[in-house]
Amino acid sequence: MIDRVISRGLDLLMMGTVFCAVAAPIIVIDGFVGLQHMLEPGNQSGTEGFVGALAVGGLAAACWEPVWQSTRRRTFGRTTVDIELRDGADPHLHASTGRVLGRYAVSVVTCCACIGLSLAAALAAGMGVTPWRVVALIAVPCALVWLSALLSALLRSDRRGWHDMVAGTVLVSTFVPSARPQLGCGPSGGVVDGSGAGR
Known part of the structure; x- marks a missing residue:
């Protein structure tokens, strides 16, 4: 059973990588745009879109495994073990x-x-x-x-x-x-x- 545990751990690591790769740029761009708006005279609004970035990143991470497996027959973790x-x-x-x-x-x-x-x-x-x-x-x-x-x-x-x-x-x-x-x-x-x- 240890091979399944290792496989799942590696696949979760890949999902986390996909999540960060998709969500991080959105958060950075949104933060930069929000900062510009905050510096405008009379505008005290904060950054928006953080939750959206998390949702998009989460969706990409969730879709990664079935897409990878349906095209390559195995996930990254299963290939490894x-x-x-x-x-x-x-x-x-x-x-x-x-x-x-x-x-x-x-x-x-x-x-x-x-x-x-x-x-x-x-x-x-x-x-x-x-x-x-x-x-x-x-x-x-x-x-x-x-x-x-x-x-x-x-x-x-x-x-x-x-x-x-x-x-x-x-x-x-x-x-x-x-x-x-x-x-x-x-x-x-x-x-x-x-x-x-x-x-």
Whole structure:
């Protein structure tokens, strides 16, 4: 399972890089324009568009993984640790673009639903809204959804998480140990162990 954990960590790092690459220039430009407006006589307005920059950056980061995977068959993280998303019914076949996007959509929709519930619960409990609290109310549900997929995969011999079951996919290892080639028994000569739950 450690390969899935490493894969997800690397993919999250890439998503963070994409987010910063898209949001940072917007924030800098907006800040410069806002500063010019503030220096105008009689104008005391602050900068605007910060939230918009975060939204655009977040959208770009969220779209990065399915676009990358649908064009290259594997995410950056999965390529690094030699695992690949395959068809659940026949692991020798690559997962179709529809299954790849479906698996990602299932995870994203579940994360969004859990985030919505956590925010609603926080508001109902009368919790004050601070930036760090909002980050926690977003990060914790997403982490729990990913852990639920990881744990559900541990309970099955084929290592398919609940999101794999819904999307009809399976993660397989494509690593071929050169020292002991007789162990290669799965697709592409790799061992079909699905070690690690995608999300």
